[in-house]
Amino acid sequence: MFGETGEPAEDKPATATEPIRAEDIHISYGGVTAAEGVDLHVEPGEFVSLLGPSGSGKTSMLRAIAGFVKPDRGRVLIGGRDITRLAPRFRNFGMVFQRYALFPNMTVRDNVAFGLRARSVGHNEIRAHVDAALDVVGLEDLGRRYPAQLSGGQQQRVALARAIVIRPTLLLMDEPLGALDLRLRQQLQVEIRRLQRELAISTIYVTHDQEEAFSMSDRVVVMSRARVSAAGSPDDLIYRPSSRFAATFVGNNTLLDVRQTTGNGVVQMDRLPGQSRPFRLSGPPHESTRTLLVVLRPDQIHCDRRSRPGAVAGHVVERRFTGLEHLVTIRTADRVMSTLDRGLGLRVGDEVFLTWDPAGVHVIEEDADGNVVGAPGGQRAQSVDQEPTGSTVPGLPGERR
Ligand SMILES: Nc1ncnc2c1ncn2[C@@H]1O[C@H](COP(=O)(O)OP(=O)(O)O)[C@@H](O)[C@H]1O
Numbered sequence: 001m002f003g004e005t006g007e008p009a010e011d012k013p014a015t016a017t018e019p020i021r022a023e024d025i026h027i028s029y030g031g032v033t034a035a036e037g038v039d040l041h042v043e044p045g046e047f048v049s050l051l052g053p054s055g056s057g058k059t060s061m062l063r064a065i066a067g068f069v070k071p072d073r074g075r076v077l078i079g080g081r082d083i084t085r086l087a088p089r090f091r092n093f094g095m096v097f098q099r100y101a102l103f104p105n106m107t108v109r110d111n112v113a114f115g116l117r118a119r120s121v122g123h124n125e126i127r128a129h130v131d132a133a134l135d136v137v138g139l140e141d142l143g144r145r146y147p148a149q150l151s152g153g154q155q156q157r158v159a160l161a162r163a164i165v166i167r168p169t170l171l172l173m174d175e176p177l178g179a180l181d182l183r184l185r186q187q188l189q190v191e192i193r194r195l196q197r198e199l200a201i202s203t204i205y206v207t208h209d210q211e212e213a214f215s216m217s218d219r220v221v222v223m224s225r226a227r228v229s230a231a232g233s234p235d236d237l238i239y240r241p242s243s244r245f246a247a248t249f250v251g252n253n254t255l256l257d258v259r260q261t262t263g264n265g266v267v268q269m270d271r272l273p274g275q276s277r278p279f280r281l282s283g284p285p286h287e288s289t290r291t292l293l294v295v296l297r298p299d300q301i302h303c304d305r306r307s308r309p310g311a312v313a314g315h316v317v318e319r320r321f322t323g324l325e326h327l328v329t330i331r332t333a334d335r336v337m338s339t340l341d342r343g344l345g346l347r348v349g350d351e352v353f354l355t356w357d358p359a360g361v362h363v364i365e366e367d368a369d370g371n372v373v374g375a376p377g378g379q380r381a382q383s384v385d386q387e388p389t390g391s392t393v394p395g396l397p398g399e400r401r
């Protein structure tokens with residue numbers, strides 16, 4: 001592949017205006033599989049998190065994209081250019097790891113300048129770029145110090161400055177805040193995101209921390225056991241999970257399995273505990289029997305100390321402060337449901353009654369094997385305020401009683 005000048009395009013730094021794709025990546029170490037057909041893409045300027053438990057293959061994917069691991073199968077592309085076999089030093093990617101990996105015998109300035117020197121950039125230019133990078137991370141006064149004279153948070157700022165000073169095509173970060181305490185972590189989350197936006201650097205950010213991924217990212221790619229198990233914007237994953245896994249993984253959803261038997265999009269209501277009204281689904285009517293998964297977020301389940309018609313009784317088994325709200329776990333006769341304590345002052349053992357309004361509730365349609373079918377991202381429930389009559393709805397078993 002050749003550029004406009006006839007030179008091999010690989011010699012030129014890629015511009016940050018090109019999307020980056022990893023396609024069908026397979027990685028194994030001896031008998032251990034770390035990636036099994038993983039697809040990942042980053043649009044120009046996008047912040048994508050790779051979220052998953054330890055051992056799910058996040059670091060391996062990052063290393064494959066950086067060029068430190070050669071995938072058994074699959075390709076890495078910048079724009080349309082295949083870089084799968086391009087050496088890491090020609091990729092112009094910036095990297096930040098959990099362990100700061102600074103050179104202990106070099107000052108902060110020299111650490112930051114390192115990548116530029118390796119690229120034989122001129123002396124004055126290096127000075128200007130290093131000044132700018134230190135300024136961006138708020139370390140303009142500490143350039144003469146050595147890493148040992150810095151706190152963990154400051155060292156990680158140096159690592160960040162070192163990664164961005166080369167104006168990377170892609171910024172790769174592997175649990176960069178994992179070694180810092182909570183307050184500092186939250187502060188740096190905000191700073192990294194601000195800086196990433198300002199510089200419009202395409203970024204892949206590896207973390208096992210759900211809150212971190214959701215608060216920072218344009219898009220979250222969830223990995224489990226060497227595969228991508230869910231992906232989407234934080235809003236999509238929270239409000240419109242596309243699979244049973246995604247609905248279980250994110251938030252504290254209560255999942256209700258239901259067989260739709262009445263046709264015309266109206267779900268037989270006596271299968272759903274606590275449901276206050278019948279509902280139909282958006283989208284075309286559906287006559288045959290099918291399996292649906294109703295996803296209830298904690299804020300969609302109403303909790304009361306007094307019983308109401310149709311409410312399910314249960315007992316509080318756990319109450320936990322999440323930093324914003326009190327999340328309560330309720331055990332009913334046949335399941336566990338999660339809701340919020342909105343000023344009830346609940347305690348473990350208290351009896352409560354749960355109801356939910358089907359309006360706007362998210363519904364996923366699955367086939368008999370549990371695979372998602374129907375519209376990607378699922379459907380919305382619409383409550384039926386009046387009892388439907390006539391030929392449009394041939395019977396609502398729950399309402400006949
Ligand atoms: N260099 C290696 N040699 C052998 N196995 C490895 C190596 N690196 C990672 N693994 C294994 O590959 C799997 C994925 O690891 P990794 O990509 O580090 O996951 P994560 O970053 O999500 O914790 C794990 O089972 C891990 O033990």
Ligand SMILES: [Mg+2]
Pocket residue numbers: 055058059060174
């Ligand atoms: Mg890792």
